[in-house]
Amino acid sequence: MREKKFSVIGKPLRKVDALAKSTGDTRYADDLELSRMLYGKLLRSPLPHARIRGIKTDRAAKLKGVYAVITGADLPERFGIMPSTQDEEALAGEKVRHVGDPVAAVAASSEAVAEESLKLIEVDYEPLKPILSIEEALACTEESERIHAWNRRANIQKAVSFEFGDVVQGFAQADQIFEDTFFFQGNAHLPMEQHCALAQYGPEDKLTIWSSTQTPHYLHRALSKVLKLPMSRIRVIAAPVGGGFGGKSDPFSHEMCASKLAMITGRPVKFTLTREETFYVHRGRHPVKMWIRTGVKNDGTLQAMHFRSFLDGGGYSSYGLATVYYTGALQTVSYKLPVYKFEGVRVFTNKPPCGPKRGHGTPQPRFALEVHLDKIADKLGIDPVELRLKQLVEPDSITVNGLRVSTTGLRECIEKAAARAEWKKKFHQLPYGRGIGFAASAYISGAGLPIYWNGMPHSGVQIRLDRGGGITVFCGSTDIGQGSDSILAYVVAEEFGVDPADIRVVTADTDLTPVDLGSYSSRVTVMTGNAAIQACRKLKEMLFQVAGEALEVPVDDLEMAEGKVRSQSYPKRAISFAECVEKAETKFGTLGATGSYSPPKYPANYKGSGVGLTPAYSYSASIVELSCDPETAEIKVEKVWIAHDCGRAFNPLLVEGQSEGSVYMALGEALMEEQVFRKNGLHKFPSILDYKSPTTLETPEIETILIETNDPEGPYGAKEAGQGFLLPVIPAVANALFDAIGVRIDELPITPDKVLRALEGRLKPVSVPSFDFPPPIKWRPGEGVEVPQKS
C-alpha cells in the first residue's frame, strides 16, 4: 500500500445523510405515500403450534374498504435466507409454528379497516403441543412432535461437530482442566424504526418495492422465487433504514404480502409493523446454552479446548445454519489454541425465529470463553490480562481451524485499554462493591462466502463522471445508519481529491445499482471500499492520461487533490478536476467505470469451513468498571474502556459512534434485555416499555481507543468497525461483577435478583442438556490448499 497523506480518510467529517436525518428530511419507508395506496395488515397466529384446518376469509373480504384478502394458498412457495433451509412461508399453509406466525393478509383503505377486517377472518386451528425450550426440543424426537417435516432428525435443525488436532492428546498434555457452563438469554434488536414495506405493481407488469431492509439483493431473489416473477421484473429499493442490527436481513412475510396484494389489487400496498409485531418477526440473538472444557498448563497456556453450544432457534431456520457454526468458529482467532473441538446444535422451538444480531452467533461463545478464562486466571492466580497477553495469535498465521489471520492489533488493544483504565492499580484493589473486569475478542470484517453459492463479486460499484465534474457513485450497499453511504463518498473523494459533499451517492436500488450483498457481517466498508477504489482507479487512469497530455507532465507525477489534477513536483501545474473530466470525455467518450470485490481464497477446505472466514479480523479489548450495591444487587456501570483494531478509521467519529452504540447494546444484553416467553408460547412483554433496554441514563462514560493496523486486504487498511466492539463488553461486565462482590453470574442477563440469589448462595448453576452429536469432521492445518499471503 502506498504511503500517502490522506485528505479525507481519517477526518471526522459529517455523515453525508446527517443533515437530512437531523432535520427530518429523510424519508423512511413508512413516510412514503403513493396515490391510491392501500394499507396492509397481517393476521397472526395466537397459538404457538397448531395445524390449520381451514381459513374462512369471505366475511373479511366483504367488509367495506377491504380490497383483497390472501392466505397461504396464494403464496405457497417457500423461502428463507439460506438456500438449503427454505422453510418459511409468507403465510402459513398447513401449520403455524409460533405466536405471531402470519396466516392471512389484507389490503384495505385504511389501517383501521384492515385491522377491523382481521377480526372477521376465521381460522380453524388444531392445537399441537408446543415445544418451548432447548431441552424439550431435544427430548421431542417422535415424528408426531415435529415442528418441521424437512429436517432429518426431529426438531434438530442442524448439528455440527469438528475436531481440530488430537483432542485426547491435547487434554493429556494439560496440567489442569477446567469446565464451565453458561447461558446467554435471547434478546431483540429493538431498532427505533419498525419494519415497513411499500409495494407497487404495474403498469408494465413490473413490481417495485421500498422496504426497510438491510439486504435488498437477497430480498430481490426471494421475491422472485415466491411471486414467480423474473428478477428483471422486480425492483427493490431499500429505503433509509432506521436501525437494523441484523433484524432486517431476512426476506419477510410482509414484503411478500405487500407485493402480492399490490399485484392483485393494482394499487400500492404498504405494511408497517407495530412494535409488538417486531417481537414476533424477531430474528434476534439466539438463546444459547454452552459447555466449555479447557486444558491448560500451570502457567495458563492453553492446551486444548472442547466447546459445546445448544442454540434455541425458534420456529424457522432464518440464518440459523450460519449461526450454529459461528458459535464455534471464532474461539480460535484471539488466543493460540493448538487443539480444538467444537460441537453445536440448533433446535427448533415454537417461538419467533432467531437470527443474526450484532455479532451474529459470536457474543454468546465469547461471553462463555472470556468468563471461563477469567475463572481460570483466578484459580491459577494469574492476572487475567497477563493470561491473554502471553498467548495471543500471531499476525500472518493460520488458526487450528484453518482461519487466516492477517494483521492483529489485539496486543495493542489490550495494553492500551489496560493502561487507560489503570488496570494494574485497580484490579483486586477496589473496595468491596466496586470492581473492574476485562475481556477481549475478535470479529470478522465481512463473511468470506456469500449466502448463496456463486462465483460473482460480493460487492460492485459503478461510478459515472459528469461534464462539469459531477461524480455519482452507484452501489447496492444499504445504509442502515452505520454510515455506508458516507464511506462510499469518502473513498471516492479521497481518490479524486474532491470534497465528499460534492459526491452524489445512489445506493440500494436493484434497478440502478450493482449488487452488494447487504449490510450484514460487517462487510460493507471492506468490500464496497475496495470495489469503489477499483472503479476510481480505472477512471483515474483515463483522467491522468489526458491531464498528463494537457499539462505535459508524466503520468506518474500526477495526483488528484483539492479539486485539481496536478503535478506532484510542480503543484502549480494543474487543471481543475472538471476540466480534466471534459478532456477525458472528449477523448474516450462517456465516462464511467465499475469496480468489484471478492474476498480472497482461504486455506481450509473441510465441509463447514466457510463460516468464520473473512478478509480480515478486527480485534477488541474492553475493561468495565462497575459498582454493585451489595444489599440491592443493583449494578451501575461506571465506565467502559474499549480499544478496537479497525485497521484504519475512515472517519474516527463514525467509528466512535459505532463503538458507543455497541457498548450500549452490550450493556443491555449483559444486564437487562431478555426475549422470554410464557408457557403458552406468548412473548412475556412485546412492548418497548416492558422489554427492558437501557436508556441514556444507564449508559456510562465510554472511552474508545482506536488502533490502526493497516490491513493489506482492507481499503486503505480498514477492517470491521460495527460489531466487534460489542463482544468483549458483556464478559467484561460479568468479570467486573466478580471483582466487585465475588460472585459469578454465568447466565445472562445479570439481573439484580440473580445477583442477590448468588450472594445468598441460592443461584442454581446452568444445566446443559446431553445430546449425541454427529461424529466430528477432522481437520488439521496444512490439509487445505495453500494460499499465499498478501503483504
Next chain:
Amino acid sequence: MLRLPDFTYIRPKSLKEAGRLLAELGPEAMAVAGGTDLYPKMKRGQFTPRYLVSLRFLPELRGIRPGSKEGMWIGAGETLTVVAKNPAVNKRFPALAHAAGSVSTPALRNMGTIGGNVFVDTRCNYYDQTFFWRQAAGFCMKKDGDICLVAPKSKSCLAVFSSDTAPVLCSLGAVALLAGPDGLRKLPFEQIYRDDGMHFVTKRDDELLRAILIPRAAFGQRNVYLKLRRRGSFDFPVLGVAAAMALDREGICRSARVVLTAVASAPVVVEEASRLLEGKKVSREMIEAVAEAAAKVSHPVDNVDLDYWYRKRMTRVYVKRALAELTGLKLETEKVPQEPVKDEKGP
C-alpha cells in the same frame, strides 16, 4: 402503529359541566386529563370509552397555592413537570417533587397530570398488553374475561397499584377534594383506595378530583420517596416507599408514616411504623424493626417487572434506607458472605 379507536371528544368549559357530562353519559364516558395513561390503554383495548370528557382546560383544576389556610393546595390538572419543579413543593415536600419527577419520561410529565397520576390504572403484565396478546393469552377478569391469569385461584384481581405520587400523598395525610354532583367533599387519600385491582378507587365515577390538599400538619415533616425500578426513566415503580416523619426538638418522633406502593392493588400503610416509632427516639434497631414489619405486609406478585422474591426483599432494604435518610442515622450495609459462592459447574 397501533391506532386509537374512534371516540367522541368533549371539551367542557367548567368543572360543573364536566361533572354533569360524566353523570349524563354514564359508564360509556371517561374523564381524560393528560391522556398519558388513557390513550395507550385505549389503543390496546383496555379501555373502550365512547366519550372522553377532557379536563385539560378547566380553570378550577389549575394552580398551586403553597400557603392556603388549610395547607398546600395543588390543582389536579397541574402537570407532573409543574409539580416536580414548583419551589414550594420542593422545599416542603421533596418526596412529592421527587415522586412526580420520577414518573415516566420528561415528555410524559409535560402532558401527564397529578390528578391522572393518583388514578393511574393498576398494572399487570397479563393485562397491559394489546388486544391480540390478551386474546391469545385468554382474557382475564380485569378486562373481557373472568379469571385471574396470575393467580388462577384468586377471586379478585391482583393488578399492581403503580402511582408514584399517591403513596407520598398518603404518607403526608393529604386529602382529596372531590367534586361531585352534590358538591365538594373531602376524602383522605388513604381512604380513596381499595386493595382490589379492578376497583381500586372508592370514589364514585361521577366525582372528579379538583385538587389535593396537603394539611398544615405535614408542613414540618421530613419526607422522602424511594422508587425501585429497572431504569432511571420510563419505568413505573415496582416498589415505592414513601415515608414522612415529624421529629421534635429533642429528636423524639412525633409522627411517622411509611406507605408502600406497587406491592398490592392499593397503597399499603405500614401501621407498625407509627406504633414502633412514635413517641420514641428512633434507633437503628427500631428502623430494622419497621423495615421487617414493612416486608411482612409487602405482598408483591409476579405480574410486573422484577420478581416478587426480589421485590419483597427490597421492601426491607428500601424502608430501612428511607427511614435512615429521614433520621440521619447511618446504617451498616448488610453483611455479605465472605467466601465467594462456589463456582457453578455443569455436568
